[in-house]
Amino acid sequence: MITLNKLTKSFGARTLWEDLDLSVEPGRMLALVGASGSGKTTLLNCMGLLERPSGGSVRFRDTDVTRLGPGGQRRFRRDHLGYLFQDYALIENATVKANLDVAARRGDRSDTAEALERVGLGGREKEKVHHLSGGEQQRVALARLIVKRPSLVLADEPTGALDHANGAMVVDVLRRMSREGRAVVIATHDDAVRDACDVAFDVSTLRMFSPH
Ligand SMILES: Nc1ncnc2c1ncn2[C@@H]1O[C@H](COP(=O)(O)OP(=O)(O)O)[C@@H](O)[C@H]1O
Numbered sequence: 558m559i560t561l562n563k564l565t566k567s568f569g570a571r572t573l574w575e576d577l578d579l580s581v582e583p584g585r586m587l588a589l590v591g592a593s594g595s596g597k598t599t600l601l602n603c604m605g606l607l608e609r610p611s612g613g614s615v616r617f618r619d620t621d622v623t624r625l626g627p628g629g630q631r632r633f634r635r636d637h638l639g640y641l642f643q644d645y646a647l648i649e650n651a652t653v654k655a656n657l658d659v660a661a662r663r664g665d666r667s668d669t670a671e672a673l674e675r676v677g678l679g680g681r682e683k684e685k686v687h688h689l690s691g692g693e694q695q696r697v698a699l700a701r702l703i704v705k706r707p708s709l710v711l712a713d714e715p716t717g718a719l720d721h722a723n724g725a726m727v728v729d730v731l732r733r734m735s736r737e738g739r740a741v742v743i744a745t746h747d748d749a750v751r752d753a754c755d756v757a758f759d760v761s762t763l764r765m766f767s768p769h
């Protein structure tokens with residue numbers, strides 16, 4: 558699904574990683590691990606085209622997406638990508654329902670109620686996002702992903718702001734998305750999240766390993 562080839566990222570004289578090779582297939586869930594500052598977020602951002610790598614390529618189904626123009630990059634993000642950010646990236650001043658509707662295809666907004674049930678926020682459609690707690694906002698972001706059904710899901714520390722039960726629920730939802738055939742990549746320093754993944758990739762050593 559997505560293949561990184563000889564990916565390099567530097568900020569000035571500092572190289573985060575060099576010649577990084579990694580690929581994630583549909584139906585697989587991969588953990589990105591490594592010390593704080595090793596470049597997990599930056600790697601996710603390169604995969605999601607939010608940052609440009611300094612070298613190498615990011616191929617999505619045979620297209621080098623780093624070479625797409627602005628319109629092509631926007632379409633790639635819109636049609637294929639689901640991002641679960643550390644800071645939720647919700648529309649704060651809008652209702653829960655409005656935040657889910659932006660992810661739904663036109664005329665296909667029926668499954669928002671079901672997605673909210675799934676994340677434990679059933680019946681909360683009309684509430685304004687800025688009245689929700691951090692953990693609840695994270696779950697709205699997760700419900701938005703469920704509605705969008707992207708083929709590639711990139712999640713950055715998705716359990717960071719959550720208690721144990723909600724963290725487990727997030728992992729469970731991401732696991733289910735991978736079983737439905739999506740490729741899921743999760744940057745995490747949470748051992749329980751890593752262990753729930755099929756494989757793990759250490760951004761500090763550029764080594765793939767089995768978390769089990
Ligand atoms: N735009 C930037 N300019 C300069 N340095 C940056 C920039 N973005 C990230 N960094 C640095 O790159 C390193 C890796 O950051 P990050 O990808 O957030 O790591 P991680 O998610 O593994 O903690 C950090 O030292 C950070 O300060």
Ligand SMILES: [Mg+2]
Pocket residue numbers: 597598599713744
């Ligand atoms: Mg990070």
